[in-house]
Amino acid sequence: MAEITHDVERAFAILKAGKLIGMPTETVYGLAARADQADAVAQVYEVKQRPAFDPLICHFHNTKALTPYVKELPEQFWALYERFSPGPLTYILAKSERVSDLITAGHPTVAVRFPRHPLTRQLLQQCDFPVVAPSANLFGKVSPTQAQHVKDQLGDHIDLILDGGAAEIGLESTIIDLSGPQVKVLRLGGLALEELSEALGKTPEIAAHSSSNPKAPGMLSAHYSPGIKILFGKIMDNLKLIDPERTGSISFCQKIQGIPARNQRVLSPRCDLKEAAAQLFTALRSFDPAQIDVILCEEFPQEGLGRAINDRLKRASVA
Ligand code: TXA
Ligand code: MG
Numbered sequence: 001m002a003e004i005t006h007d008v009e010r011a012f013a014i015l016k017a018g019k020l021i022g023m024p025t026e027t028v029y030g031l032a033a034r035a036d037q038a039d040a041v042a043q044v045y046e047v048k049q050r051p052a053f054d055p056l057i058c059h060f061h062n063t064k065a066l067t068p069y070v071k072e073l074p075e076q077f078w079a080l081y082e083r084f085s086p087g088p089l090t091y092i093l094a095k096s097e098r099v100s101d102l103i104t105a106g107h108p109t110v111a112v113r114f115p116r117h118p119l120t121r122q123l124l125q126q127c128d129f130p131v132v133a134p135s136a137n138l139f140g141k142v143s144p145t146q147a148q149h150v151k152d153q154l155g156d157h158i159d160l161i162l163d164g165g166a167a168e169i170g171l172e173s174t175i176i177d178l179s180g181p182q183v184k185v186l187r188l189g190g191l192a193l194e195e196l197s198e199a200l201g202k203t204p205e206i207a208a209h210s211s212s213n214p215k216a217p218g219m220l221s222a223h224y225s226p227g228i229k230i231l232f233g234k235i236m237d238n239l240k241l242i243d244p245e246r247t248g249s250i251s252f253c254q255k256i257q258g259i260p261a262r263n264q265r266v267l268s269p270r271c272d273l274k275e276a277a278a279q280l281f282t283a284l285r286s287f288d289p290a291q292i293d294v295i296l297c298e299e300f301p302q303e304g305l306g307r308a309i310n311d312r313l314k315r316a317s318v319a
Contacts, residue, residue: 001151001155001156002022002150002151002154002155002156002158002159002160002161003159003160003161004147004148004151004160004161004163005160005161005162005163006119006162006163007162008119008122008123008162010160011023011123011160011162012123012126012127014159014160015032015033015034015123015127015131016034016127018033018034018037018039018040019033019040019158019159020032020033020040020043020044020047020157020158020159021033021158021159021160021161021162022136022144022147022150022151022154022158022160022161022162023120023123023131023133023136023162024117024119024120024147024162024163024164024165024167025059025115025116025117025120025133025164025167026087026088026115026116026117026167026168026169026190027088027115027167027169027170027171027172027173027189027190028135028136028143028144028145028167028170028171028172028281029135029136029143029144029145029146029147029149029150029161029164029167030059030133030134030135030136031044031047031048031133031134031135031136031150031154031158032059032131032132032133033131033132033133034127034129034130034131034132035056035058035099035100035103035129035130035131035132036098036129036130037129038100038102041056041100041102041103041132042102044056044132044134047154047157047158048134048136048137048138048139048154049138049139050134050139051139052102052105053105054105054139055103055104055105055107055110055111056103056104056111056132056133056134057090057111057112057113057132057133057134057173058099058103058110058111058112058113058130058131058132059112059113059114059115059120059124059130059131059132059133060112060113060114060124060130060131061114061121061124061125061127062114063081065124065127065128065130066112066130068096068098069095069096069098069099069110069112069130070093070094070095070096070110070112071093071094071095071096072093072094073093074093074178076178076183076200077091077093077178079199079200080176080196080199080200081114083199084191084195084196084199085113085114085116086114086115086116086121087114087115087116087190087191088116088169088171088172088173088174088189088190088191089113089173089174089176089190089191089196090111090112090113090173090174090175090176090187090189091111091112091113091176091178092109092110092111092175092176092177092178092179092186093109093110093112093178093179094108094109094110094179095107095108095109095110099130103132108179109177109179111175112130113173117164117168118164119162119164120162120164123162135172136149136150136153136154137149137150137153137154138153138154140223140224140225141153141224141225141226141227142224142225142226142281142284142285142316143172143224143281144281145166145167145170145278145281145282146165146166146167146282147161147162147163147164149281149285166278166282167278168278169190169274169277169278170190170277170278170279170280170281170282171189171190171277171280171281171305171308171309171312172187172189172190173187173189173190173191174187174188174189174190174191174193174196174308175187175189176196176204177207182205183200183204183205184204184205184206184207185204185205185206185207186207187311188206188307188308188311189308190277190305190308192303192304192305192307193206193307194303194304223312223315223316223318224284224312224313224315224316225316226284226285226287226295226316227289228248228287228289228292228293228294228295229293229294229295230294230295230297230313230316230317231294231295231296231297231317232297232299232310232313232314232316232317233297233298233299234299235249235251235256235296235297235298236256238296239256239258239259239296242293242294243293244258244259244260244263245260245263246291246292246293246294247259247263247292247293247294247295247296248263248264248265248287248292248294248295248296249263249264249265249295249296249297249298250265250267250280250283250284250295250296250297250298250313251264251265251266251267251297251298252266252267252268252271252273252276252298252300252301253266253267253268253269253270253271253276254266256296256298259296263287263292265279265283265286267279267280267283273300273301273303273304273305273306273309274304274305276300276305276306276309277305277308277309280309280312280313284316297313297316297317299313300313
């Protein structure tokens with residue numbers, strides 16, 4: 001069973017030896033392995049039960065460490081890097097031959113990210129290899145925002161989880177594709193679209209979700225399942241149809257009339273979307289399937305991190 005620890009040196013030693021660890025980031029916890037060892041990468045897919053068509057993100061300390069793994073760094077990359085990295089933004093770039101097909105699922109591009117969590121920066125600084133790290137949950141389930149979440153789902157398969165506390169942002173990174181002629185957002189996430197648009201000087205296209213198209217990885221519509229049915233949007237309309245005693249709710253800043261207080265999760269009583277984002281996944285995990293049949297989720301304001309919150313809830317409701 002995995003040990004939860006603050007010891008970065010032990011985490012580094014295990015990672016270096018080709019084994020998997022739980023790694024904190026400011027977005028969500030990752031299941032980390034060295035990217036230059038095929039066995040370690042293969043184990044990530046196995047432990048997560050992740051289909052081989054869904055590629056992994058490579059994590060780096062800085063651009064010096066990244067350069068050997070990409071063909072080129074376009075102008076737009078530098079503008080965004082200077083502003084947002086280290087931080088919750090993942091870049092899709094043309095890969096060099098040093099990145100294996102196992103990592104990219106055969107795509108000619110690679111996803112790269114520079115996390116800003118201080119413990120993970122200490123770890124990555126020592127790595128003379130890239131580190132792959134998908135969110136440390138079973139495929140299709142809710143991403144972990146605390147070390148204990150990782151232990152609950154994957155603790156039997158890894159030796160160590162580096163404890164970085166509760167994730168500051170609580171939503172996965174925003175993914176931007178810089179590999180083609182048109183800049184595209186492939187996943188809404190921890191960096192708000194407004195901030196990206198301002199830095200780019202225009203609003204980028206947002207790629208649509210797909211339910212089964214392996215050519216559009218990262219956009220599967222059914223995802224983030226907490227194992228309980230989710231109804232998204234218009235709480236009061238949905239409430240008429242069900243037994244309130246066995247109903248949970250997730251709302252932004254106000255309580256929902258008609259649902260028992262014990263079943264309610266109000267994500268930010270002061271109406272702050274960042275605070276709500278940081279609470280979302282913990283709230284989704286907090287319901288007991290033996291007591292709750294359905295979770296009613298309010299639609300959040302479609303601005304700032306509210307867009308990514310709505311995206312996750314909509315997908316959780318498809319599962
Ligand atoms: O915040 C995050 O990004 C977290 C932390 C741990 O860094 N990681 C994360 O990884 O969310 P994961 O594997 O759960 O999600 C990565 C997404 C996948 O949906 C995958 O399809 C997409 O990135 N992706 C990876 N490589 C890609 C590529 N070359 N082209 C398009 N999408 C890609
Ligand atoms: Mg994930």
